Amino acid sequence: MAPFLLALAAFLAVARVDAFTTRSWDESFSLAAEAVGQMTQDEKIGLLRGVGQFGSRCVGNITPPSRSFNLSSTTLTIPPICLQDGPAGIRLVNNVTGFPTGINTASTFSRRLMRARGAALAEEFKGKGVHVFLGPAMDIMRNPKGGRNWESFGPDPYLTGESAYETIIGVQSEGVQACAKHFLANNQEHWRYGASSNVDERTIYELYGYPFFRSIEADVTSVMCAYNRFNKTSSCHNGPLLDILREQGFRGYTVSDWGATHDSAADNANAGLDMEQPGDWILIGGAVFNGLKSAVNNNSVKPERLDEMVERVLAGLLHLGQEKDYPAINFNAQKPDGSGDLNLNVNVRSDAHTALVREIGAASAVLLKNDRSNATRGLPIDIKKFKTIAVVGQDAKLPKLNCNDLGECNEGTMSVGWGSGTNSLDFLVPPIDAITSWVGSSATITSSLSNDLDAGASAASGKDLCLVFANAMSGELGFYSNVYGNLGDRNDLDLWWKGGSLIERVASVCKNTVAVVHSVGPVALGWTTNANISAVIYAGAPGEQTGPSLVDVLSGTVNPSGRLPFTIAYDEADYGTEIVYNSGNGQPSIDYTEGLFIDYRYMDKQGIKPQFEFGYGLSYTTFNYSSLSIKNSGSSVEVSFTVKNSGSVDGTEIPQLYLGFPAGAGEPPSVLRGFDDIFLKAGESKTVTMTISQRELSTWDVPSHSWVKPSGTFTVSVGASIKDIRLTGTF
Ligand SMILES: *[C@@H]1O[C@H](CO)[C@@H](O)[C@H](O)[C@H]1NC(C)=O
Ligand SMILES: *[C@@H]1O[C@H](CO)[C@@H](O)[C@H](O)[C@H]1NC(C)=O
Numbered sequence: 001m002a003p004f005l006l007a008l009a010a011f012l013a014v015a016r017v018d019a020f021t022t023r024s025w026d027e028s029f030s031l032a033a034e035a036v037g038q039m040t041q042d043e044k045i046g047l048l049r050g051v052g053q054f055g056s057r058c059v060g061n062i063t064p065p066s067r068s069f070n071l072s073s074t075t076l077t078i079p080p081i082c083l084q085d086g087p088a089g090i091r092l093v094n095n096v097t098g099f100p101t102g103i104n105t106a107s108t109f110s111r112r113l114m115r116a117r118g119a120a121l122a123e124e125f126k127g128k129g130v131h132v133f134l135g136p137a138m139d140i141m142r143n144p145k146g147g148r149n150w151e152s153f154g155p156d157p158y159l160t161g162e163s164a165y166e167t168i169i170g171v172q173s174e175g176v177q178a179c180a181k182h183f184l185a186n187n188q189e190h191w192r193y194g195a196s197s198n199v200d201e202r203t204i205y206e207l208y209g210y211p212f213f214r215s216i217e218a219d220v221t222s223v224m225c226a227y228n229r230f231n232k233t234s235s236c237h238n239g240p241l242l243d244i245l246r247e248q249g250f251r252g253y254t255v256s257d258w259g260a261t262h263d264s265a266a267d268n269a270n271a272g273l274d275m276e277q278p279g280d281w282i283l284i285g286g287a288v289f290n291g292l293k294s295a296v297n298n299n300s301v302k303p304e305r306l307d308e309m310v311e312r313v314l315a316g317l318l319h320l321g322q323e324k325d326y327p328a329i330n331f332n333a334q335k336p337d338g339s340g341d342l343n344l345n346v347n348v349r350s351d352a353h354t355a356l357v358r359e360i361g362a363a364s365a366v367l368l369k370n371d372r373s374n375a376t377r378g379l380p381i382d383i384k385k386f387k388t389i390a391v392v393g394q395d396a397k398l399p400k401l402n403c404n405d406l407g408e409c410n411e412g413t414m415s416v417g418w419g420s421g422t423n424s425l426d427f428l429v430p431p432i433d434a435i436t437s438w439v440g441s442s443a444t445i446t447s448s449l450s451n452d453l454d455a456g457a458s459a460a461s462g463k464d465l466c467l468v469f470a471n472a473m474s475g476e477l478g479f480y481s482n483v484y485g486n487l488g489d490r491n492d493l494d495l496w497w498k499g500g501s502l503i504e505r506v507a508s509v510c511k512n513t514v515a516v517v518h519s520v521g522p523v524a525l526g527w528t529t530n531a532n533i534s535a536v537i538y539a540g541a542p543g544e545q546t547g548p549s550l551v552d553v554l555s556g557t558v559n560p561s562g563r564l565p566f567t568i569a570y571d572e573a574d575y576g577t578e579i580v581y582n583s584g585n586g587q588p589s590i591d592y593t594e595g596l597f598i599d600y601r602y603m604d605k606q607g608i609k610p611q612f613e614f615g616y617g618l619s620y621t622t623f624n625y626s627s628l629s630i631k632n633s634g635s636s637v638e639v640s641f642t643v644k645n646s647g648s649v650d651g652t653e654i655p656q657l658y659l660g661f662p663a664g665a666g667e668p669p670s671v672l673r674g675f676d677d678i679f680l681k682a683g684e685s686k687t688v689t690m691t692i693s694q695r696e697l698s699t700w701d702v703p704s705h706s707w708v709k710p711s712g713t714f715t716v717s718v719g720a721s722i723k724d725i726r727l728t729g730t731f
């Protein structure tokens, strides 16, 4: 690399602009209209069509006009707009951070951490010269086996909506555009290129569409339409579907998922698709905007519609001030190993990002079981009290790096799923390394870093403390492999590589077994009641600081406050939905007949007892709730109460508010409508206030096509999980 490039790389690595001039949408649209007024037809179309999946240094890009435009208030030079995956960090590059997944972010129930993660992600995207962060994903976890569930925030629309909202605020505060995806009902990988998700209107508004409405409120500049068909029409040229975004106040542009476009240019443009990516045909679709020029020329797309499309794309850019002082693209996604002249290998990692990943990793770890019947059982672990320690399971060791795109990194610890939603994973601290440095010379560690049952049992036999690891993974269909027999969606809810058997074998020979599970979602945990298993941590898919964040919790440096963002049921059938794996005849048509009733909403309605309920998670201290007060102003309801740390250890509590609608409203028995993360020193109390908005008190009324607050008595339940309710009231 030439010396000046090294200097540039070093400069870009430290350069950080603190404030961005953000224009209002109105101002952005008026500038955009002025520019469009000066453009040729080819220049306009260049901004709407991807340059091909191998045609640029990013996974998506457009052709900017080769000249600048003199506008009344400024000179506008439009950059090549770089769009890049994905929700957990930058993909296909190096020198980046492997951030925690969306599902772990939801598991923190912390708006502060959700927003901080968004901002840190955006600092890295911006540092590499990316204009559009292709995330957050906000697909509802309709079934726990859905392959891409980990990219999003779980089955609850309120938690997903808040997570999406905070992520977008964080990302866009750094001047990077966010892209809310995938619109709509992209809930399984099998048949995703053509399966139709058929969803009734109320369920669209209250469940699958709801996080997108929160994204619009967060001022998101773009929305990605999904691969799947919706109500039997391709999502990207589904007028009634895309109209919902505009009806909800969306002002930015829609962009297709990669190859999700079918049929004619006019079908797509007239239905509301503004930008097509990646522009060429990829396996199952695409390249429809090749016909945009002739469609405009024969008036099947009106000139005003063409201008509107361009204005929306430009307004997104202008709204965040990306046309000026934005770092140039300095990587080449076509060469993920960092080779070639176009890869400057700018290091966008930072100590602050590493610390945040570790903090979120620890804050998302859910303590499912903790037997403290004596001081040498359970957590936290006073490591000096143990002389012989076993570490068992391949999930404790370093996986192969830089291979997650293809799902080939799954024979080590699982920190992120596979596919386009993965990050590059070019750096990772596995559990075994972090445990080894924590233990130091105070004890001997015997390890068996495979899932061989006999070797695991032999390592664990008679040890004072046994740490056993198991995982389950999933990912994206498409160009990606069939991983351990799973085509994107998981085949079942079992731990992979006989992980459940491994845990039981270790527990059969070790009286103080601590089990750690890394998983992309709910998983079968039939063994947790085994008396030799003193503690169980569900650590999810926590990103590159997986080892250190786990040790923070095991050692008690961090008091666990992660809560389950989904239900762990005893039985797969308890979820009430299924992935359609086999379609008898062509692309399946999937009727979402369960409506609003998925996950806890279904189990509560059916009276099914979960193994670990939504919102569940233990702490090293105890919290007491008191003094509930409910103020109903008519348009919103303010709920306040006191939480006290009644134990002897400092810690964070996650108080949750569940709402019961009046009988006859057609709602689940109880739905999440508030949460907070409250740090309390031992003995300390705080008053917590949560406001339920008019919309959150309403149901979607199909006849009037509006939110209507049902009349009757509402119940407010406040507690530490959906089943651990401490205070109730009505209004
Ligand atoms: C913009 O204005 C500058 C001088 O102010 C001129 O040199 C340039 O040609 C103009 N560009 C266009 C596209 O009109
Ligand atoms: C950046 O990536 C390159 C290529 O993989 C590697 O050689 C280099 O050590 C990395 N730099 C840093 C600071 O991690």
Ligand SMILES: *[C@@H]1O[C@H](CO)[C@@H](O)[C@H](O)[C@H]1NC(C)=O
Residues within 6 Å of the ligand: 198, 199, 200, 201, 202, 231, 240, 241
């Ligand atoms: C999809 O179809 C359902 C059932 O017919 C209907 O209630 C809903 O409004 C439709 N939505 C869209 C966007 O087509």
Ligand SMILES: *[C@@H]1O[C@H](CO)[C@@H](O)[C@H](O)[C@H]1NC(C)=O
Residues within 6 Å of the ligand: 264, 291, 294, 295, 298, 300
């Ligand atoms: C307009 O052009 C498009 C693209 O070439 C073509 O598919 C369509 O049939 C034409 N429509 C009319 C009305 O001529």
Ligand SMILES: *[C@@H]1O[C@H](CO)[C@@H](O)[C@H](O)[C@H]1NC(C)=O
Residues within 6 Å of the ligand: 462, 507, 508, 509, 510, 511, 530, 531, 532
């Ligand atoms: C617990 O471990 C001891 C050996 O340390 C073993 O004898 C016993 O059977 C184990 N119990 C269970 C339930 O596995």
Ligand SMILES: *[C@@H]1O[C@H](CO)[C@@H](O)[C@H](O)[C@H]1NC(C)=O
Residues within 6 Å of the ligand: 374, 375, 376, 377, 511, 512
């Ligand atoms: C505490 O539990 C351990 C097993 O984890 C057991 O060996 C020990 O005897 C117990 N100590 C007491 C005082 O009960």
Ligand SMILES: *[C@@H]1O[C@H](CO)[C@@H](O)[C@H](O)[C@H]1NC(C)=O
Residues within 6 Å of the ligand: 624, 625, 626, 627, 646
């Ligand atoms: C918890 O608060 C309740 C009042 O809500 C009180 O009756 C109870 O004694 C408190 N318990 C503890 C352990 O502080």
